[in-house]
Amino acid sequence: MEAVAFWVLAVAAVGAGVAVFVVDSMARATFALLASFLCVGGELLLIDLHYLGVLIVLMMIMEMLVMAVFMVMYMMNPAGLMPMTMTHNRRGAFAISGAAFAALAAGVFTVPWPERAGRPPRDPTVALGEAIMGPKMLVMMVIGVAILATMIATVVLAAPRGRYDRGRYDRGRDGGEGAR
Numbered sequence: 295m296e297a298v299a300f301w302v303l304a305v306a307a308v309g310a311g312v313a314v315f316v317v318d319s320m321a322r323a324t325f326a327l328l329a330s331f332l333c334v335g336g337e338l339l340l341i342d343l344h345y346l347g348v349l350i351v352l353m354m355i356m357e358m359l360v361m362a363v364f365m366v367m368y369m370m371n372p373a374g375l376m377p378m379t380m381t382h383n384r385r386g387a388f389a390i391s392g393a394a395f396a397a398l399a400a401g402v403f404t405v406p407w408p409e410r411a412g413r414p415p416r417d418p419t420v421a422l423g424e425a426i427m428g429p430k431m432l433v434m435m436v437i438g439v440a441i442l443a444t445m446i447a448t449v450v451l452a453a454p455r456g457r458y459d460r461g462r463y464d465r466g467r468d469g470g471e472g473a474r
Contacts, residue, residue, distance in 0.1 A: 296340055299336075299340060300337065300340055303333045303334075303336045303337050303340070304333075304337065306329070306330075306333045307330045307333035307334050307337070308330075310326045310327070310329035310330035310333060311326075311327075311330040313326035313329075313330075314326045314327050314330070318377040319377065320365050320369065321362055321365055321366075324358050324361050324362050324365065325358065325362070327358060328354055328355065328358035328359075331350060331351075331354035331358070332351060332354065332355075334350060335347045335348070335350040335351035335354065336351075338350060342418060343418060343422075344418075344419065345418075345419040345422065346422070
């Protein structure tokens with residue numbers, strides 16, 4: 295069952311990746327890219343890399359939705375839905391991508407794959423954190439919370455008015471005492 299799910303997600307990820315360059319609008323390309331990343335996140339969940347899988351799913355959902363919102367706000371055509379081509383220099387792109395695919399495929403079949411030494415760790419997330427950060431993992435977790443608190447504080451301090459200050463600014467627009 296897991297093998298079937300793996301191949302279905304793999305084909306869907308590649309298909310959605312191809313759709314990024316086939317669809318005719320930026321908004322559709324954004325959501326095709328999101329679908330591709332969600333399939334990759336599903337692949338990671340299938341191979342028991344739960345932390346990375348959930349991280350990719352959450353990050354890509356937020357990143358692609360923010361990108362779609364900015365497209366709606368700033369693109370000249372309505373919401374990035376006007377037809378357009380996503381490729382430039384088709385022949386060169388096909389040649390480069392074909393050569394890269396052939397090199398990677400050749401590497402899969404010619405490089406000797408290593409044998410597993412030992413057993414997988416009991417908790418892959420802890421093992422990954424230790425492998426990446428070593429003994430500094432706790433420090434990085436604290437720094438991550440501090441950076442989040444800094445971002446929230448910056449937004450709060452940068453806002454010129456709060457949620458309940460509207461009355462003071464709205465009076466100036468309708469001829470109230472702020473307009474004098």
